[in-house]
Amino acid sequence: MSNNNDVLLKVVDLKMHFPIYRGVFQRQVGAVHAVDGVSFDVKRGETLGLVGESGCGKSTTGRTILQLYKPTAGEVFFKGSNLVSLKSEEMRWMRRQMQMIFQDPYASLNPRMTVAEIVGEPLTVHNVATGKEIQEHVMHLLEIVGLNPSFAGRYPHEFSGGQRQRIGVARALALQPSFIICDEPISALDVSIQAQVVNLLEELQEQFNLTYLFIAHDLSMVRHISKRVAVMYLGVIMELANRDDLYLEPMHPYTQALLSAVPIPDPVADVNRKRVILEGDVPSPVNPPSGCRFRTRCPIAEKICAESRPEFREVKAGHFVACHLVS
Amino acid sequence: MLTYIIRRLLMVPLLLFGVTVLIFAMLQFLSPIERSALYVRDIPRNDKAVEGIIKRYKLDRPMHEQYWFWLVGTVDASTGKRAGGILFGDFGYSRTGAEPVATLIRNRFPNTLDLTIWAVAPVILVGIWLGVQAAVHQNSIIDQAARIFSIVGTSFPTFVFGLLMLMFFYVKLGWFPPGRMSDASSIIVRSEEFHTYTTLLTFDALLNGRFDVFLDALRHMAMPILTLSYISWATFLRVTRSSMLETLRMEYITTARAKGLSEHDVIFKHAQPNAMIPVVTLAGFSVILLLGGVVITETVFNYPGIGQAAAIAAAQLDVITVLGFALFNGLILIVSNLVVDVLYAVVDPRVRLS
Numbered sequence: 133m134s135n136n137n138d139v140l141l142k143v144v145d146l147k148m149h150f151p152i153y154r155g156v157f158q159r160q161v162g163a164v165h166a167v168d169g170v171s172f173d174v175k176r177g178e179t180l181g182l183v184g185e186s187g188c189g190k191s192t193t194g195r196t197i198l199q200l201y202k203p204t205a206g207e208v209f210f211k212g213s214n215l216v217s218l219k220s221e222e223m224r225w226m227r228r229q230m231q232m233i234f235q236d237p238y239a240s241l242n243p244r245m246t247v248a249e250i251v252g253e254p255l256t257v258h259n260v261a262t263g264k265e266i267q268e269h270v271m272h273l274l275e276i277v278g279l280n281p282s283f284a285g286r287y288p289h290e291f292s293g294g295q296r297q298r299i300g301v302a303r304a305l306a307l308q309p310s311f312i313i314c315d316e317p318i319s320a321l322d323v324s325i326q327a328q329v330v331n332l333l334e335e336l337q338e339q340f341n342l343t344y345l346f347i348a349h350d351l352s353m354v355r356h357i358s359k360r361v362a363v364m365y366l367g368v369i370m371e372l373a374n375r376d377d378l379y380l381e382p383m384h385p386y387t388q389a390l391l392s393a394v395p396i397p398d399p400v401a402d403v404n405r406k407r408v409i410l411e412g413d414v415p416s417p418v419n420p421p422s423g424c425r426f427r428t429r430c431p432i433a434e435k436i437c438a439e440s441r442p443e444f445r446e447v448k449a450g451h452f453v454a455c456h457l458v459s
Numbered sequence: 460m461l462t463y464i465i466r467r468l469l470m471v472p473l474l475l476f477g478v479t480v481l482i483f484a485m486l487q488f489l490s491p492i493e494r495s496a497l498y499v500r501d502i503p504r505n506d507k508a509v510e511g512i513i514k515r516y517k518l519d520r521p522m523h524e525q526y527w528f529w530l531v532g533t534v535d536a537s538t539g540k541r542a543g544g545i546l547f548g549d550f551g552y553s554r555t556g557a558e559p560v561a562t563l564i565r566n567r568f569p570n571t572l573d574l575t576i577w578a579v580a581p582v583i584l585v586g587i588w589l590g591v592q593a594a595v596h597q598n599s600i601i602d603q604a605a606r607i608f609s610i611v612g613t614s615f616p617t618f619v620f621g622l623l624m625l626m627f628f629y630v631k632l633g634w635f636p637p638g639r640m641s642d643a644s645s646i647i648v649r650s651e652e653f654h655t656y657t658t659l660l661t662f663d664a665l666l667n668g669r670f671d672v673f674l675d676a677l678r679h680m681a682m683p684i685l686t687l688s689y690i691s692w693a694t695f696l697r698v699t700r701s702s703m704l705e706t707l708r709m710e711y712i713t714t715a716r717a718k719g720l721s722e723h724d725v726i727f728k729h730a731q732p733n734a735m736i737p738v739v740t741l742a743g744f745s746v747i748l749l750l751g752g753v754v755i756t757e758t759v760f761n762y763p764g765i766g767q768a769a770a771i772a773a774a775q776l777d778v779i780t781v782l783g784f785a786l787f788n789g790l791i792l793i794v795s796n797l798v799v800d801v802l803y804a805v806v807d808p809r810v811r812l813s
Contacts, residue, residue, distance in 0.1 A: 158598065200713055227719035239710035244732055244808060254718045287808045303718070
């Protein structure tokens with residue numbers, strides 16, 4: 133396993149701005165800066181966690197990487213080829229290797245298709261299998277994700293949320309991709325089901341040597357599943373480090389505030405610990421603050437924070453922080 | 460699917476019962492003498508004979524008995540001949556049509572069906588296709604044009620549109636004549652060599668290989684077709700467009716793209732079938748609109764269909780004929796609702812399985 137550490141996915145200064153049109157002539161009056169210059173690597177076989185509040189651009193980052201949105205700027209290299217410059221036909225073939233598990237298992241399955249059709253369709257589209265083989269593939273996939281293969285003829289609405297998410301996982305696995313973006317795959321599920329799905333994802337990772345980009349807002353879940361973790365705020369990555377470094381020694385004030393909000397299941401410890409409570413609301417991504425995005429709510433902000441945007445730099449080995457005041 | 464259809468079919472007798480009770484109730488507003496037109500062609504003038512008819516056809520019996528006789532008719536004990544009985548297809552005699560109502564419907568309905576078939580085709584082709592295109596290319600030129608067109612279409616009254624067409628295409632340009640067919644075609648149609656296969660003129664003309672008759676029929680139908688379909692395309696376009704826009708925003712459309720489907724497949728295999736669910740509902744309603752629309756359209760263009768006959772009967776207070784048409788329309792609606800229900804189950808698996 134000598135090449136276990138090499139980079140599978142490299143994201144360079146990715147930007148996704150959604151234009152806003154107004155007025156009689158529908159002129160562009162501004163843009164939602166959903167993702168505004170994000171750079172990171174994902175290594176082969178690892179799980180990179182991407183956390184942040186809702187609306188910070190996590191899901192948009194995932195979708196833009198898969199070219200489900202056409203990025204405004206930046207590059208995405210997957211196994212060396214730049215996805216942004218691929219023609220749509222070439223990108224369609226790349227999708228064999230990179231798939232996505234969606235957040236909402238209720239909305240992400242076509243209600244008019246049976247499970248067999250949903251899971252089997254990618255095989256037909258990419259000419260992986262034909263006729264009877266598809267059937268066998270589908271049965272096998274359902275078994276892998278722990279669903280009864282005899283359910284293949286049923287429709288999505290006949291399943292519970294957890295079962296539906298398993299269908300989504302089976303669908304994502306159908307083409308044997310090497311990279312899967314999990315876009316909050318458990319946030320729509322009951323807590324009792326969440327663990328099942330996360331365990332399934334971990335088993336599958338081991339079995340098929342998968343690489344995950346795991347997007348979530350549940351900090352404990354990300355800690356559990358990820359090898360490295362990136363923290364996003366208002367379209368920008370604030371901090372990226374190995375899991376333990378990030379959770380035990382957070383450097384960025386936003387990460388510190390975020391982690392101090394995680395409840396501890398121990399009343400004494402919970403009362404005694406130091407909590408950082410942020411003031412105000414997340415600013416609008418239409419008109420983000422100058423300089424550091426976080427400065428309007430940062431407890432330690434100084435003059436420089438409003439003047440220039442902090443560089444996303446490696447402070448310690450493998451520990452990246454975007455803050456002027458961290459040394 | 461089969462059980463679903465059977466369940467729907469079981470509803471049909473119930474609906475039929477409801478329709479017949481309603482229409483029978485309306486018949487009760489007529490005097491017994493007027494009601495005798497259900498059984499006899501000419502209502503006699505002297506009181507004695509009227510009395511005899513009322514007795515013979517049991518028009519003085521309690522209401523539930525009369526309802527029964529209205530359904531099955533009365534059998535003359537001496538001759539064994541049945542008179543009346545809607546279950547046997549006898550709806551009474553039409554004063555304005557000067558023939559039995561059932562014969563009137565049989566002669567007129569093929570003309571109306573011919574017209575509506577040709578009017579529905581553009582609704583599906585233009586309305587639904589344009590609606591999909593408008594949604595896929597939202598805010599493009601196609602979309603803007605389609606939206607303007609559909610607003611004008613839905614707000615234009617049928618009779619105004621019909622009269623404008625008459626003024627322009629008939630009076631001014633002389634392109635499309637009103638009526639059913641030219642004298643030349645009617646000689647051909649009545650001749651020995653012209654076989655009647657379907658009773659629908661355009662189809663029979665094609666089956667006989669008479670393109671001149673076919674084109675002549677289309678020329679006569681052009682204005683009613685345009686008038687009848689104009690309002691419907693506009694509505695279908697609007698509903699298809701908005702439903703399609705909504706479907707295209709669904710997450711499973713993103714899933715389909717992530718699977719690596721081509722944009723064409725995403726739109727026509729995933730989005731459109733789902734977007735058709737409200738359109739099928741609309742199709743059910745539009746049958747009702749169409750049945751009303753033919754009355755105005757056929758009257759404006761002097762087209763000999765059931766709509767025109769119904770309009771004439773209504774103007775002459777020929778209630779027996781009007782209620783005969785009402786019964787017939789009720790039947791058509793029940794059948795078309797059955798078709799829509801089945802279509803519904805085809806487009807939406809959640810319907811057939813629940």
